[in-house]
Amino acid sequence: MEKLLARVSALAVAAVLAFAPSAQAQSKQLTLCWAAWDPANALVELSKDFTAKTGIGMKFEFVPWTSFADRFLNELNSKGKLCDLLIGDSQWIGGAAENGHYVKLNEFFDKNGIKMSDFMPATVLGYSEWPKGTPNYWALPAMGDAVGWTYRKDWFERPEIKAEFKKKTGHELAPPKTYDQLKEIAQFFQGRTIDGKKVYGAYIYTERGSEGITMGVTNVLYDWGFEYEDPKHPYKMRGFVNSPDAVKGLEFYKSLYDCCTAPGMTNAYMQEGLDAFKSGQVAMQMNFFAFWPGLYKDPNVGGDKIGFFANPAEKKHFTQLGGQGISVVSYSPNRDGALQYIKWFATPEVQKRWWALGGYSCHKAVLNDPGFPKSAPFAQGFLTSMGIVKDFWAEPSYAQLLLAMQKRVHDYVVAGKGTAQEALDALVSDWEKVFKDDGKM
Amino acid sequence: MSEHGLSIMEHVARATPEAVARRVRGLSDRAIQWLFISPTILLLLAINIFPLVWTIRLSFTNYRANRPNARLLEIGIANYVSVLTDPDVWAAMQSTAHFLFWTIFLQTSIGFGLAWLVDRRFRGHGFWTTVILIPMMLSPAVVGNFWTFLYQPQIGLWNYALQFLTGIPASSFSMIGSVKLAPWSIIIVDTWMWTPYVMLICLAGLRSIPDYIYEAAEVDRASKWRQFWTITLPMALPFIMLAVLFRGIENFKMFDMVNLLTNGGPGSTTELASITLKREAFEKWRTGYSSAFAIILFVTVFGLANIYVKVLNRVKNR
């Protein structure tokens, strides 16, 4: 027993000592943090070239979207040293800049001849700048992205389905240009049996925990005329967030959710959408462009069977911005290596290869190439979408603003509590409270 | 324990307290006592009490852990007032109460029933008891995560089994998706996990009842039914109450399983107090506010548990 106890104590001491300061970080290795999704796996493949060129090894830390923000904002707030490079979400930029989580890159860009004018303006505004509209850069645009739609081209092209749609609605069955058309098509497919399988009309975001339902509902709200604030008076939200148009938009999203989604899609974000589409369950899927390369290669629903369209219009035409810039974390002990990676990543050759492997480059060398729109069936849609993007608040208080919206919208759309007007009124009050606490109102 | 033990016993016979005291060498008992206790107390002070004091301190400020550079303001009891007047907090408390009531009710009734049956001591009861106990040893987080799969309306096992048995279409309802069913989905998982726990404690209670009491009741020709109500249940009651106490405290703190199973949804239907607290503290980063909330929760559970223990002791000494 004595020996056992001695051994156990020795083990405890050894465990404590050996792993106490986890400072066995090797200088010849960088950790890159991002979300766990198709493009990240493509980046692993791409980064092998960086390692081959510089001898610097790459480690990756990928977290699914539903815990992505929680996890890495927590990491930044705790001054963690895990990530040398972070591909953080567009809305984090305000907080990360003001609290010193990211390294400011202006000087580095100037020294190494990296010009922001080489990147698409919408991506520079969305992913790199804080305060918005000023030349203060905290990230290099890494992954352009926006919400778009996929549809089952093979179903849309079947003569019997086409004929029946025409008979029922008087319209031709084609990818929708407006949300009203989209709903009509979704209603048509809802509950239909295709190839012996019951299918559903549309897949839309409903996730509660992180940002899902907000990223879905804003696509509709923007199109109906929702504004975050009075364009003339910053932070004046009453009458804009809860305008009659915005209320109609929110009601539309709920009606789409009620009429045309698969059962059980009450807490669904990107992953569930992919599952639903890949298993042949839905006719149309709302999701981020980031997934289109992977879906296009899918053996079951890819290739000829899949088509893509940009977010439909209504009174206006916008789409929700996705995508991220790559930043250097200021707590990283490997700042030089991290900057070296960014420098490598910004070169046109790497950017071209990035697009080829399945990442959405934001570099003009890629996007302005005359062959680009034809380089993939979704390339043109991507260009169109990047011209009409709008983003959620990128304020330092973005998390609070987002969680308020998640709750209000989910309570109304999915849980069916109250009316759209009540939900948006409550949202305005929530947001006003946040900005008052921040001293901005 | 053979020869050595014997010799010790001999010594015991001879030893007198004075002799013991004279012969002790090395460190004094008092020194050893503090040497043995203080590391534990120090660890608890550092990792439990100091943070608790810090939490109390923060609960009177507007501190936010994600704004280290912001100005810190003393705001008195404002945080406590806003917690207690926040309708979301009360909604969370209501969900917690619903969850607590039904999990305890189901676990106690099923658990006691199972214990009563296991107490028949049929062949192989030891093996089957161990099998039944397995769920409670598992990680609630990992379990909660996997149950989301079992609950899926399209591909999940449960909906399919129900369709198979009753004919209700599997895709016609979603346990974790519907506002009506979601509160029950977490109750079912918790009951699956923790009924064995209550069973085990109840079993100890049943086995603590001496046989001669039943024999006396038989002699008095008391019916089995009467024996159950006048002997079995009252004598096992302190044990049942102990099980309820432990389950109550644990489920009041419930976070991991529910966080992974429903994440508080749909809407805020299953948002228990701990989940609201997590959102305020680690997603909205309202550190001051959530510190006040944390203190309120701690005082609640501590107070309730104390009252309960007093009642429990009264029942025990009856």
Next chain:
Amino acid sequence: MTATTLAHSVVEPSGRSKGIAGTVIVVYAVISMVPLVWIFLTAFKSPSDSIAYPPKIVFHPTLDGTCNLFTTISRQTADYISSLPPPMNVCDRIARARNMVVAGPSNFVPRFLNSLIIAFGSTALSVVLGVTAAYAFSRFRVPAKDDLLFFILSTRMMPPIAVAIPIYLMYRELGLSDTHLGMILLYSAVNVSLAVWLLKGFIDEIPREYEEAALVDGYTRLQAFRKVVLPQATTGIVATAIFCLIFAWNEYAFATLLTSGQAQTAPPFIPIIIGEGGQDWPAVAAATTLFLVPILVFTVLLRKNLLRGITFGAVRK
């Protein structure tokens, strides 16, 4: 004991009642095992079988789940794949068959190791602290003993999220965030209350006379503790250690809030294993199976002391 040995004891249940009881218990046990069996089966399904409707009970077992658990894979074009050297191992082959390439190892193995380090480290620390404190509480007239014991127990009543707020701030200042040491200290603090209470019960049961005799023999108090008390308490120490180990192994709330990449354990990691689209259920199931097996072993080992452990020593028999 005489009553049970009698042929027609009034207390001994009748054969029929035993039969009914046995049937109900076996049925309950079997149903409650269904989720675990399903996890185990899913671990060997192919991703498409795992989400098939209706759920597949008979299927062709594959290693897809296991491979996806241990590797990161990336979908690539056929041209790109044909330019690569031939597959090196079974996982590579499985990936290539689905137009994918193995991009590198996943983070599962490091997370599993973290779980082992933190669980064993904290268990060792809490048992060492627990056994000494329990001995002192059992044998000496400690001032305010009951208050101290209650204080030790009450630290366990705080919701973990509430504790995590100040710990988060404290660890941030001390640089203990996301370190093994930080997690070992934290779990030890949580477990030490259980260890003290359980071990005090076990040590109370060891007759004082043994030590006193040793003292008479010329042992110092420390020697008596080591050579007489500890060997007698072996069973209790082992049982306590297993309980501490299980807690640390299963813990999620602290791990998810206070660790990130360096010291993250398996429980916060398993739920975020995703494949190409959707949660990769076979991989999650494989991870869950690997994670649960040690617990099953421990449950069997603990059978006799389970009750004591789960009630903080309040119920001993």
